[in-house]
Amino acid sequence: MERLKGTSIYDYLVILISVAIAAAMTIVFFRMRTSGAEYAGVAVNGEMQKELLLSKDYLLELDSMNIEVKNGRIRITSSECPRKICVESGWISSPGQSLICIPNRTVVFIRGHEKDKIYDAVTY
Amino acid sequence: MMQLHINVRKCVAAACFLCFTLLTVSCRRPVSEKYAEKSRFLMGTYCTVKVYTLYNPEEAAAAAMFRMHEVYEKFNHLNEGSPVYGFNNYGYPVEDEEVAALAEKSGKINAITGGAFDITVYPLLELWGFNNSPVEVPPDRKEIKKALRRVGADKIKITGNRIVKKKDDVKITFGSIAKGYAVDEAARVLKQKGVSGALIDAGGDIYVFGEKPGGKWRVGVRHPRGGGISYVIKASDAAVATSGDYENYFLKGGKRYHHIFDPGTGYPSSGTASVTVIAPDAMTADAYSTAFFVMGPEEAIALAEKMEGVECLIVTPCLNEFRSGGFNFYLQ
Incomplete structure (x- = not known):
């Protein structure tokens, strides 16, 4: 050249x-x-209890509820709360989604980047 | 020996500038604007405040959360220190400007909605077990009739800062309006602190103002059956609230008995599974989501069409949908 x-x-x-x-x-x-949903967090009374890799199937037993990770999704399978709203909410898998159990003061949430979230909050 | 020429220095400078530009190009906001998010169990539900501001977002979010806590403590009919508890259980007049003002607004909504929204329905909540003492058995007709005699906006009197009972056994609850009011108060605190964009979520009663990086705030609307999301509303400077029959109910004989009562019959309202209201403020969205639920789709849509800035989506138990004319404007 x-x-x-x-x-x-x-x-x-x-x-x-x-x-x-x-x-x-x-x-x-x-x-x-461009990081997607890789982790879910479990917090009780505002304190993080566990961080779970969504790519690895797992069963988590807490004092008042059981949580399952399977095929990249997470759900509450059983709970001692009276109305089981958290159980009936089913699976979540996208960043920004969460499962809330008010009687047990527990939140299960999907971590992820802001741009991957479908919504910022849910009205219900 | 290596010799560097002026045009090579320019290449290095250009490369550095390119890197700096790439790092900041996606952000529509000034680089210096900061973000904070706070969540906690409050008001019997899960509350979140998300804040974008130039100055101390943590402090702003904490102040907003504290204000919601203050409002809740004052209006919570189960809190022994609340003027509402004293009114309900001992007949003490409420002598509080804030409580009386919200009662006054509730009275106006009661009149506009033909009695569908009524803060005196607390005897029905107690009877049906929706006041923190679950019963899970429908009461008989005589008990309902007896409780209905204690329900009605004409059974309280509001004068200035004072609320008194006109009937000894009347009881009030702000459960269908206080959460929305608390959200509005949180927003007021944030705006006073110079916050440019925020989302306040009190268990699904939501107010957004300003924008976030990327544009308007997005609020998912929960499907009344199945737990998924039906729609996503895009908004800034608006409130969204939903009343539904799927969070607080019991099943008996295959029938669903939920917590949103028709003050006229004493029974849970039928014909509606969920109502989502968009309004200029959260108090309006909260109260009218309950009122529209009780009124039913036809009457509710007719009223919403007359109200400026108010839109609604109503879903029946058969999953038929009714929308006010401007609701689709907010959908993605």
Whole structure:
């Protein structure tokens, strides 16, 4: 390749390194922003009890309820609360979704990036 | 020896500028605006405050949550320190400007809705076991008739800051309006603190103002059967509230008995499974979601069409839907 007038091999090396750094930072930046639902959190009385990987099937037994992770989803399978609203809510799997048991003061929620959430809150 | 020329320095500078731009390009807000989110069990439900602001969002969110707690403590008929508890259980007049003002507003909604919204329905809640003492057996007709004699907006008198009983055994509950009022108060606190965008969620009674990065706030509407989401409402500067027969009910003989009573009959209202109301403020959304539930789809839609800034979606137990004319404007 014919060199540009006034440039040396080292100039091209610096240009190459600069572009590589810019490209690498771009890739890292967009990868950070595209993380989906990987974890679910379980909190009781506002305190985190457990963080569960949604990719791994799991059965969690708490004092007052049982929670199941299966096929990338999570649900409350049984609860000692009187009305079982949390159980009847079924499976959740998307960032921003949550299962709430008010009598047991327990929240099961899906972690995820803001851009992956379908909604910011639910009216019910 | 390596020699650097001026045009190479420009390449390095351009690469650095490119990196900086990529890191900030997706954010529509100023880089310096901060976010905080607080959640806690409050008002007998789960409440969340999400705040975007330049200054101290944690403090703003905490202040909003505290204000909701204050409102709840005052209006909670089960709290022995509340003026409402004293009124209900000992006949003490309520002498509180805030409580009297909300009672006054409730009276106006009662008149507008033909009695469908009524804060004196507490004897029915007690009788049917929806006041924290579950019964799960329908009472007989005589008991319901007896309780109905204690229900009616004409059985209390509101004068200035004072509420008195006109009938000794009347009892009141702000359960269908106080949560919405608490949300409005939380929003007022946040706006006073200069918050530019926020979402306040008190167990499904929601108010949003401003926007979040990416645009308007999105509120999912729960399907009345099955627990999924039927619709997503996009809004800023609006309140959304839902009344439904699926959260607080018992089943007996294959029939569902829920907690939203028709003050005229003494029985849980029939013909509606859920009502979602969009309104300019949360108190209005909260109260009218109950009123429209009791009124039924036809009357409710007719009234909503006359009310500025109010839209509603009504779903029947057979999953038929009725919407006011402007409701679809809010859907994604």
